[in-house]
Amino acid sequence: MGSPPTNAGRTFVPEPLTEDEIGQLVAAASNRSSSGIRLRAIIGVLYGSGLRIAETLALYPRDADTQGGTVRVRVGKGGKTATVGLDPSGAALLDRWLDRRRQLGLTGRHPIFAQYSAERVGRPLDPRYVRAALARLGEKAGIDKRVHPHGLRHSLAFGLAQSGVPMHVIQGQLRHGSLATTDRYIRHLHPGDVIDVMRGRTW
Numbered sequence: 001m002g003s004p005p006t007n008a009g010r011t012f013v014p015e016p017l018t019e020d021e022i023g024q025l026v027a028a029a030s031n032r033s034s035s036g037i038r039l040r041a042i043i044g045v046l047y048g049s050g051l052r053i054a055e056t057l058a059l060y061p062r063d064a065d066t067q068g069g070t071v072r073v074r075v076g077k078g079g080k081t082a083t084v085g086l087d088p089s090g091a092a093l094l095d096r097w098l099d100r101r102r103q104l105g106l107t108g109r110h111p112i113f114a115q116y117s118a119e120r121v122g123r124p125l126d127p128r129y130v131r132a133a134l135a136r137l138g139e140k141a142g143i144d145k146r147v148h149p150h151g152l153r154h155s156l157a158f159g160l161a162q163s164g165v166p167m168h169v170i171q172g173q174l175r176h177g178s179l180a181t182t183d184r185y186i187r188h189l190h191p192g193d194v195i196d197v198m199r200g201r202t203w
């Protein structure tokens with residue numbers, strides 16, 4: 001689904017963003033321009049629900065219930081459909097964009113995160129555009145870590161684990177096929193148990 005990532009086959013160590021860094025990222029995007037409001041909402045969905053970039057850009061207005069705090073993924077990884085939670089902060093950012101997109105002439109027939117310039121009204125956004133926009137925004141926000149769409153999914157998983165959310169709940173939100181996958185995912189981001197053991201050693 002979507003365009004290939006821009007990392008050209010390179011592998012990067014996952015560096016989840018903290019809640020403060022997510023706040024800096026959102027604050028660095030304009031709260032007045034349509035492109036800034038749209039980018040804020042994309043961050044809200046990526047971090048507030050853990051959706052993948054292709055899933056996010058495939059959403060239509062009928063798929064999002066900001067009042068109920070849910071997002072419906074019509075075609076997720078492996079062709080699966082699912083409904084997941086959307087946190088209040090993400091829902092508020094999305095609501096702002098939903099209001100703005102109506103003013104721009106976008107309708108329910110267009111993807112939520114559609115283009116709005118005169119000659120391209122309603123066309124889907126290119127994932128490469130979002131990746132580049134997030135990277136620029138990270139630099140503007142003064143964040144030293146690599147800022148990219150899947151990194152926001154990592155950041156959600158990391159934050160939930162740090163808050164003590166049970167692994168099976170994180171599994172359900174991220175839609176991993178097994179609990180073992182989620183466990184590996186979290187440990188890859190932050191192998192806390194191992195670090196705690198090592199910090200407690202004396203010799």
